[in-house]
Amino acid sequence: MSADYKKNEELSAEQHAEVMADFIAQGEQKAMALGNRGPARFDKDGNLHPEIMEKYWECGFYVFENFLSEDELSGLRVAVDRLLETAPINPETTLNKAGDVVDLSGYAKPPFRYAKPLSDPLGGTTQNKGRHPVKMQQVQVAEGAPDYTINFLDGTLHLMDEALWLYGHPSLLKIAEAVTGPDFVPYNEVAFIKEAGLGPAVAWHQDGTTHWNAADWNEGAHGFNSMTQLYPSTAGNCVWVIPGSHKSGKVDIPALVEKNGSDRFEEAVPMLCKGGEMIIMNRQIVHGSYANSSPARRVTMNAGFFPRERILDVTTEKLNGDLDTYTEKRVEERSRIIPLAVSARQQQFPEEVPYEYAPLQRSEEDLEWSDENRRNILFNYNRQDMYI
Numbered sequence: 001m002s003a004d005y006k007k008n009e010e011l012s013a014e015q016h017a018e019v020m021a022d023f024i025a026q027g028e029q030k031a032m033a034l035g036n037r038g039p040a041r042f043d044k045d046g047n048l049h050p051e052i053m054e055k056y057w058e059c060g061f062y063v064f065e066n067f068l069s070e071d072e073l074s075g076l077r078v079a080v081d082r083l084l085e086t087a088p089i090n091p092e093t094t095l096n097k098a099g100d101v102v103d104l105s106g107y108a109k110p111p112f113r114y115a116k117p118l119s120d121p122l123g124g125t126t127q128n129k130g131r132h133p134v135k136m137q138q139v140q141v142a143e144g145a146p147d148y149t150i151n152f153l154d155g156t157l158h159l160m161d162e163a164l165w166l167y168g169h170p171s172l173l174k175i176a177e178a179v180t181g182p183d184f185v186p187y188n189e190v191a192f193i194k195e196a197g198l199g200p201a202v203a204w205h206q207d208g209t210t211h212w213n214a215a216d217w218n219e220g221a222h223g224f225n226s227m228t229q230l231y232p233s234t235a236g237n238c239v240w241v242i243p244g245s246h247k248s249g250k251v252d253i254p255a256l257v258e259k260n261g262s263d264r265f266e267e268a269v270p271m272l273c274k275g276g277e278m279i280i281m282n283r284q285i286v287h288g289s290y291a292n293s294s295p296a297r298r299v300t301m302n303a304g305f306f307p308r309e310r311i312l313d314v315t316t317e318k319l320n321g322d323l324d325t326y327t328e329k330r331v332e333e334r335s336r337i338i339p340l341a342v343s344a345r346q347q348q349f350p351e352e353v354p355y356e357y358a359p360l361q362r363s364e365e366d367l368e369w370s371d372e373n374r375r376n377i378l379f380n381y382n383r384q385d386m387y388i
Contacts, residue, residue, distance in 0.1 A: 010138040013118070013197060013293035017236075019137075020290065023264045024235040031269035034243060037063035040171045048178035056179065057219065060246040060285035061271055067171070067228065068276040072162075077230050079162040080191065080299055083153070087112045090148040108380040111159055113152035115200040117141045118291040123203030128319045132203035132288075134257050139291040142197060149198040153191040155382035156301065157337060161344070163189065164378070167303055168345030172226055173338070173355040175280060179224050180307045182358045185335050187223060187304030188385040194237050194299075199292030202239075204253050204263065207283035210316045210388035212250045219247045222283040222388055223306035229277055230301065235270040236294030239287050242267045246282035253286065263290075308359075311388055318387045326386050334384040335359060336367055336377055344369035 011019060036059045041049040056062040068076075088094055088102050091114045096102050104110060115121045122128055123135035156163040166172070167189060176184050193199070208222025227239070242265060245251055256265055268286075271279050281287065283304065292298065308331070315325040338357045346354045347369055360367065367373070 010140055012140045013142060016137065016139045016291065016293045020236070020264070020293075024270070027240065027268060027270050028235050028272065031272050034059055034269070036061065037065055037273070039066050040064045040175065042171075042174065046174065048175055053178060056280065056282075059243045060219075060282040061241055061243070062280050063271065063273045064171075064175075064278045064280070065273070066276070067278040068166075070276070072166070073230065073276040076160075076162045076166065076228075076301065077299075079160040080153075080193075080230065083159055084150060084193075087150060090114060090146070106380075107155075108383045109154050111154055112150050113154065114148040115151045116147070117145050117149050117198040118200060118293065120201040120203055120291070122205075123201065128205075129209050129317065129321075131205045131207075131209060133205075133253050134203060134263065136201035136203050136263050136288065136290060139293050145198060149193075149195055149200070151193050151200050153193065154188075155380075156189045156191050157341065158374075158378045158381055161348075163191075163301060164341050165345045165348050166228060166301060167337070168341035168343070168355070170342075170345075170352060170355040172228075172278070172303070173342070173357070175226070176224075176305045179280065180220065180305050181309075183308040184305045185308050185311055185331055185386065186337060187225075187306055187387065188382060189301075189303045192298070192300040192302060194289070194292040194297065196237075196295050196297045197293060199237065199298065201291040202289045204256070204265070204286060204288035206245075206251060206286055208388060209319075210314065211310060217249070219282070219284065220307065221310055223304060223310065224283055225281050225302055225304045227271075227279040227281060228301040229273055229275055229279070230299040231275045231297050233271060233273045233277075233279070233298060233300075234294065234296050235272065237289070237292045237296050237298040238270045238272065239281070239289045239300075240265075240268045240270050241281065242286040243269060245286040246284040251286050256286075263288075306386070306388060311386055314388060316388055324386070330384065331386070332360070332363075334381075334386055336363075336365070337381050339363075339367040340369060340373060340377055343367065
């Protein structure tokens with residue numbers, strides 16, 4: 001298939017699965033041979049095991065097996081489904097599935113994002129600062145499919161308490177500290193929804209857009225994403241990556257398409273894991289996901305983190321084109337969500353040893369979880385999302 005197949009060819013879901021079959025089989029084999037998976041392990045001082053760090057920096061991602069308990073996983077699944085049931089059925093109406101009017105006027109940012117089923121809304125467009133330069137394979141939608149599918153939840157921490165508890169998970173925050181330093185800062189907290197037979201593609205890209213030409217650029221300059229999977233992350237529905245590409249600087253993605261003759265990159269592997277497991281992925285790694293023509297759903301609870309020195313006093317253009325400057329005050333205000341989540345989790349899981357977030361240990365502000373702080377700190381917290 002030539003590199004311009006996307007311009008004039010649309011496959012049925014069955015044809016897409018057939019085209020992907022050999023590619024998936026080879027990718028699965030390569031992924032499982034990387035040796036970058038296992039449970040979260042910490043040394044006697046509470047630091048993430050150096051073997052895990054070595055594999056993360058080598059590959060650009062790591063899979064933490066058996067990360068969540070069955071109870072916590074079940075609670076997150078129920079919370080997501082409950083939220084989706086309340087959502088407007090498409091972006092053109094305020095009515096949900098039950099026919100009730102949904103009032104979203106209090107949200108500073110729309111909590112639900114929609115896309116055409118099996119589409120690629122970003123590839124080959126100028127959206128998101130043009131970081132998705134090539135459109136993915138187009139796949140036909142089955143007869144009777146909805147006009148739109150929800151593919152993204154924005155600001156999960158104020159939409160679901162279960163997401164807030166997850167964000168305060170001590171192992172997650174210890175991992176963030178290990179990768180980005182003890183003064184790490186948050187990016188955003190969202191959920192990616194790829195429903196079976198409906199989930200749209202996310203075209204190949206690298207997340208970072210700010211520090212590529214910095215004199216002190218390194219392989220961790222744009223931080224990382226944690227990706228907790230509520231259902232199995234399979235080769236048919238998951239994010240694919242090119243291992244090690246986080247060390248290569250800005251990658252010429254159109255050249256990769258030309259070299260491979262399609263959007264199926266020989267160098268790529270799927271990030272496979274079970275439900276309840278968590279992946280950490282370097283934001284500089286080349287990654288993308290295919291239209292989910294598979295019969296398996298994926299729901300990913302995503303939380304990003306940055307090294308403080310890469311964002312403090314930086315002025316940059318966000319994905320929506322707005323200019324923003326991250327002053328010390330702004331960084332501190334956005335970071336309050338970390339100890340707030342720790343406190344909320346401690347109230348839900350009192351048997352755990354809570355994480356201590358060093359930058360705000362001496363804060364005089366009340367950052368304990370309460371109804372008042374739900375209103376004053378948590379609600380619409382994502383207005384202050386930071387991006388590099």
